Amino acid sequence: MLRKQLDWPITIIPFLCVVLLCLLFLLSPEASANTLESIRFFLGDTFGSYYLMIGLGVFLCSLYMAFSKYGSIRLGNTDKPLYSNFKWGSMMFTSGLAADILFYSLCEWILYASEPHISHMGEMQDWASVYPLFHWGPIPWSFYMTLAVAFGFMLHVRKRSKQKYSEACRPILGPYTDRLPGKLIDLLAIFALLAGTATTFSLATPLLSMAVSRIFHIPQSNLLTIAILLVTCITYTAAIYFGMNGIVRLAASCVYLFFALLLYVFVCGGEGKYTIETGFSALGTLTQNFLTLATWTDALRTTSFPQNWTIFYWAYWMVWCVAAPFFIGSISKGRTVRQTVLGGYFWGLAGTFTSFIVLGNYSFALQMKGKLDILSIYETTGNLYETIMRIFDTLPFAGIGLFLLALAMITFYATSFDALAVVASFYSYKNLKADEEPDRRVKLFWSLFLMFLPVVLIFSDSSMANLQTVSIIAAFPIGFVILLIIASFFKDASLYLKEQETSSNH
Numbered sequence: 154m155l156r157k158q159l160d161w162p163i164t165i166i167p168f169l170c171v172v173l174l175c176l177l178f179l180l181s182p183e184a185s186a187n188t189l190e191s192i193r194f195f196l197g198d199t200f201g202s203y204y205l206m207i208g209l210g211v212f213l214c215s216l217y218m219a220f221s222k223y224g225s226i227r228l229g230n231t232d233k234p235l236y237s238n239f240k241w242g243s244m245m246f247t248s249g250l251a252a253d254i255l256f257y258s259l260c261e262w263i264l265y266a267s268e269p270h271i272s273h274m275g276e277m278q279d280w281a282s283v284y285p286l287f288h289w290g291p292i293p294w295s296f297y298m299t300l301a302v303a304f305g306f307m308l309h310v311r312k313r314s315k316q317k318y319s320e321a322c323r324p325i326l327g328p329y330t331d332r333l334p335g336k337l338i339d340l341l342a343i344f345a346l347l348a349g350t351a352t353t354f355s356l357a358t359p360l361l362s363m364a365v366s367r368i369f370h371i372p373q374s375n376l377l378t379i380a381i382l383l384v385t386c387i388t389y390t391a392a393i394y395f396g397m398n399g400i401v402r403l404a405a406s407c408v409y410l411f412f413a414l415l416l417y418v419f420v421c422g423g424e425g426k427y428t429i430e431t432g433f434s435a436l437g438t439l440t441q442n443f444l445t446l447a448t449w450t451d452a453l454r455t456t457s458f459p460q461n462w463t464i465f466y467w468a469y470w471m472v473w474c475v476a477a478p479f480f481i482g483s484i485s486k487g488r489t490v491r492q493t494v495l496g497g498y499f500w501g502l503a504g505t506f507t508s509f510i511v512l513g514n515y516s517f518a519l520q521m522k523g524k525l526d527i528l529s530i531y532e533t534t535g536n537l538y539e540t541i542m543r544i545f546d547t548l549p550f551a552g553i554g555l556f557l558l559a560l561a562m563i564t565f566y567a568t569s570f571d572a573l574a575v576v577a578s579f580y581s582y583k584n585l586k587a588d589e590e591p592d593r594r595v596k597l598f599w600s601l602f603l604m605f606l607p608v609v610l611i612f613s614d615s616s617m618a619n620l621q622t623v624s625i626i627a628a629f630p631i632g633f634v635i636l637l638i639i640a641s642f643f644k645d646a647s648l649y650l651k652e653q654e655t656s657s658n659h
Contacts, residue, residue, distance in 0.1 A: 155592055162336070163317075164581045167344040171351070171606060174623065189622040196629050201464045202450055207632045208467045209447045212295040214639055215494050218302055223646050224491035228302075229309030234487035236401070242500035243404040244484055248572035249297050249477040252562035254289070254505060255414075256357040258512035259541045261285040263531050266520075270451075270458035282435040282517055285509045287446050288462065290439065293470040294501040297478050298494045300635065303642035304482030305493060310649060314586050316483075316579035318342040318475065321638045324645040338634055342475045343580050345627040349472040350573055351606040357562060358382070358607070360538045364559045367542065368552060379608055381563070389567035390600040393574055394593060397484075400571045407564035411504070414557040415511045421549050424518040431517065432510030468628035474635060479579070480572035516544045574599040 177185045197204075218224065234241065262281040265271055274280045303321050307313050313320050319335035319342075326334060361381055366373045392399035419425055439446070451459050485493045519525040525547055531540045545551050545558075577599040578591035585591065 155594065158583060159581050159595070160583045163339050163343060166340055167347055168602065170344055171347045174348075175606065189626070193622045193625050196626060197460045197464050197468075200629070201460055203632065204464045204467045204471075204628075205448060205450065205459070207471070207635065208292045208296075209444075211299050211635065211639070212292045212447075215295040215299045215302075215498075218299060219491045219494040222650060223643070224489060224494075226306065226310065226490045226646060226649065228305040228482075228488055228490065228493065229486040231487040234485075234492075236484060238496070240401050240405065241484060241488075242496065243408040244401065244568070244572075245481050245497060246500050246504045247404045247407045247565060247568035248480045249294075249473070249501065249569075250505070250565065251353040251569040252357040252361065252565040253353055254508055255411075255512070255558065255562055255565065256360050256537075256541075257285065257289070258508040259516065259544065260513075260537045261288075261509070262513050262517050263527060263537070263540065265462075266528055267532075268456065268458055270456040273456070278431070278521055279434070279438065282431055282509075282513060283438045283442075284446075284462070285513055286435055286439050286506055287443075288466045289505045289509065290502060291443075291498065292447065292467065294498055294505075296470050296474050296635070297481060297501070298497040299639055299642075300474055300478035301481035301485060301497065302490050302493055303638050304479050305485045305488075306482075306490075306642060306646060306649075308483060309486045311645065312586070314584040316479070316582070316585050318634060318638070322634070322641050324641040324648075325637060326641075339580065341627065341630055341634070343577065345472045345624065345631055346475040346573065346577060347603075347606065348624045348627055349469075349475070350570075350603050353569070357566075360541060361559060361562045363538050363542055364555045364562075368555050368559065382604055382608055385563050385566045385570070386600065386604040388563060389570045389574070390597065392567065393571050393596050393600055396590060400568070400575075403564060403571065404568045407561065407568050408504075410557060410561040410564055411508070414554070414561050415507060417554055417557055418515050418548065419511050421554070422515045422518075422547075424515050427518040427522075428511060428514040431514045432506075435510070436506070465625065468625040471628040471631050471635065472624045474631065476573045476576040479576045483575075519544065519547060570600070570603055573603055577603070 229235075236244070262285060265284050266277050266281045271277055271280050271284075300321075307321050308316065313323075317339050319326070319330050319338040322335070322338065323330045329335060358378055358381070362373055362378045365371065365381060366377060371377055389403070392403040419428060422428075446463075449459055449463075451457060454460075481493075481497065488496065516525075516527055520527045525543065527540060527544065530543055531537065534540065545554050548554050574596055575591070578595045579585055581595050581599070582591060
């Protein structure tokens with residue numbers, strides 16, 4: 154009986170909390186915005202070092218996992234991985250990044266170019282293209298890879314029947330996993346998942362709407378945005394309904410479209426040489442200054458750059474850690490810990506770095522070579538989406554580029570939401586084995602509900618900003634949970650290795 158299998162409090166309470174927040178944002182937008190902004194400022198300004206320490210600490214943990222004795226642990230008693238390298242890599246990459254990657258790749262350097270901190274460090278040419286690689290680079294992916302290993306170990310080695318955040322903490326929490334502390338961890342996780350999901354649409358959906366409007370010459374409106382969301386919803390609901398085969402195919406098509414867009418900009422843009430040279434220099438600068446960037450707190454608040462950007466990013470990635478690593482852990486069956494961490498870094502960084510180097514440096518070239526004054530356009534319009542459209546106008550056959558952009562964004566959203574809906578469905582069950590799939594009705598509920606919030610929030614711009622702030626606030630306690638999960642993994646994995654050693658001696 155499905156009703157008896159479901160964990161109703163974990164499903165209903167976060168759902169009601171997020172609905173209540175939406176109502177508050179819609180009914181008293183100004184008061185709720187001010188309250189949330191003051192909490193966000195307090196956390197970012199007072200506890201900024203906390204976010205930075207977790208970021209660097211988790212990155213170092215991921216390297217230790219890969220290169221220590223733990224690296225040889227195989228996630229599941231199978232001779233070969235469940236999925237081929239390409240299938241695994243494409244699902245891993247697309248589940249961890251929504252369409253935000255395309256939006257930010259096209260415009261992130263613009264946001265940094267006018268920052269006083271960039272001019273303090275040196276020339277815009279030398280630094281504006283470095284920070285996007287840093288904020289989407291090794292530290293963000295380390296959040297995913299360390300937790301993916303912990304969840305993969307829990308699912309495929311220890312074969313736990315509860316696929317939840319709290320279950321990964323059992324080696325340390327013990328019996329408290331099934332009591333109030335465990336319940337609070339799960340409630341926090343599912344709430345953060347819902348808030349993070351809704352906010353991802355606040356950034357990239359207007360760009361997708363504008364691209365579709367240009368291609369088909371349809372006036373822009375909320376109805377067009379809702380229609381696009383419904384197409385996305387139908388795409389990922391269909392994929393999820395057909396199980397993992399549907400998700401594998403959707404992820405592969407997303408990767409093909411993504412690289413087709415990059416190839417179009419690289420070849421047709423005519424700035425290939427500049428793109429490669431600037432990208433290569435940026436990678437060198439990032440490598441040389443990685444520890445400095447990861448630990449800079451701006452103690453005197455001369456520019457507040459880390460508070461506005463780095464801390465914001467680390468918090469945002471921490472919230473996304475609820476869904477993506479669980480999904481990556483579940484598809485990593487048969488891989489060793491070392492293969493999961495290093496393979497994750499390879500696929501993740503290859504995708505994000507290529508995206509930022511190709512898309513970002515094309516528009517950067519237009520600015521630096523005086524072909525299009527992008528910074529003036531942004532300053533005049535104050536609209537990043539319009540600025541990106543102007544960048545596309547400089548490309549030959551711009552309609553093809555926009556069409557590729559729209560298709561890639563829809564498939565990116567669909568694959569990300571596949572992962573989210575699958576993880577949320579797991580959470581709805583009291584017990585579910587690693588090789589069991591949730592009931593299609595449960596997956597359908599989450600598929601539709603995950604889309605419900607963004608549709609409601611389209612009608613209130615301030616609600617989007619508020620929910621984004623809620624995500625950042627949610628990251629504060631999530632940080633402690635992440636540390637607890639990593640510590641639990643090391644404790645349980647040490648015990649597992651001792652068990653293996655004892656059994657081999659007998």
